[in-house]
Amino acid sequence: MAKIAFLGAGAMGQAMIPNLLRGGHSVCVYNRSIDKARLLEANGATVAATIAEAVQGVDALFSMVIDDNASRAVWTGPDGVLDSAASGTLAVESSTVSSNWLRELGGLAAAKGLRFLDCPVAGRPDAAAAAMLVVFAGGKAEDLAAVRPMLEPMSRRIVHFGPVGTGIAFKLIYNVLGAVQVAALAESMNACEAAGIDLHTAADALSDGNTGSPHVKRHSRAMAEGKHDNPIGFTPHGRLKDTLYGCQYQEQIGGQALLGYAAAALFQQMIDIGWGERNDSEAIDGLREESKRRKAKSNT
Template identity: 45%
Template sequence: MAKIGFLGLGLMGRGMAACLLKAGHEVTVWNRSLDKCDALAALGASVAHNPAGAAKEADMVISMVADDGASEQVWMAEDGALSAAKPGMMVVECSTISHVHVTRLAEAAKAHGVHYIDCPVLGPPASAASGSLVLLVGTDADVLARARPVLEVLSESILHFGAVGTGTSFKLINNMLGAVHVAAIAEATHLAHKLNLDPDTLVAAVESGPCASRHTVRMIRAMAHNKLSDQAGLAIGLREKDTRYCMAMAKAHETGLSIGETAYGWYKEALSSVAEEDDSAMLEVITKHNGFVPEA
């Protein structure tokens, strides 16, 4: 069994860390708010008071934090995990961060003599807790082979895209595509409400139609009835960040994303009112923008 440091115990991180403990790994956890470590400590985790403490003696350190700033802090600060890294340690960044930051972090890892694994994930908190995430990996094949026994505990599928940065490239594209789906289904639902379409029939039509996907189906089941989804998904604020990172990546590669930019505009507008809510809150933003709020 491996010695693993785990940084960040939000909705996703605490489920992932719990899976590693249940699989028999020796896990040391750290979170900015230390009280979030209590439940993992009850499962047998050790608790570190800073990221360096979680990395000390670890074979692998995994991070699941919110954004570039948080990632930089847990890895590259004076008390960050890299400051305590032993040669050959595996550094696994599961956070959704920018492509630019991946490059910077991978270079810092190399300078410390450790192996960087670009490893954002697909799946909701329930999948994190059940060990059924999809991992989007960018790293050398031999490094992935070493890490695979641990990563398999967290996942139902490991997709190796290639070199460092490729996993994050796809994750940002995927989350931008999700923003397009959500904005489109919210606009469509708003129009359906104005046209007095029966909510249950609307759901059935979308579910059985050619535009049905896991994402649009989850959204329409909530939006048709003018409520938030009862399945926890990505918060509006996090998807805004991910889509913004994707826009920057596209610009750096001289590629226009006009549809993505339109969807991003809705997410940017949503930040002031529903940043902490699930994607399904986008309907509220669009209806208020258009001056029409349907009856509950």
């Protein structure tokens, strides 16, 4: 069984780490705010006050933080991973970061002799808690084989796309599709309401037909019932970050991201009304607010 450092105990880390422990691995957790790391002591994790302390003598380390800035801080900050981890350590970036940063990081990690992989994941914290994540892996086959026994207790499927950078490339494209579905659903449900259609009936019919993707099934129910994930599953801030990374990547490789940018605009609208830290499924309420605002403006 492996000795692992897990860097990042946000919503995803909180859900993933207990599965690593259940899988028989030992886990030392570092989180910028140490209180969140301490919550995992009850599951058998140890807590480190610094990244350097967490990665001391480990077989593998995982980073699971919010974005490029956070990832840079974890890997390249003073006493960060690149300064502290021993050459030969399996080093996994699981955060959803931009393709540019991931590729730069892959180069920096390789120069330090780390066995680097990008393994972003699909699945919300509840899927992570149920060990139902899907891992999108990029890296050498032998490094993935070495890290597989650590990924397996957290996931239902591991897909290897190719060398370093391909896991994040797929994840960014996948996220744009997901964001478009959630944003389009919010508009459709809001339009159903304006058309006088009962939202429970709408959710049922949208979920049953060709439109019934897992996103539509899950979020249409939440929108109809007005009952959203608690604790919060994924925020408009997170959605906007993922969607913009994805749109920029698609353009960078010569594609377009017309629909992706439209979805991003809807999440930006939620942030503008102060709802950036709510659930993304509350996008329908964001649209209702916006309609009210427009009506009030046209009445003045």
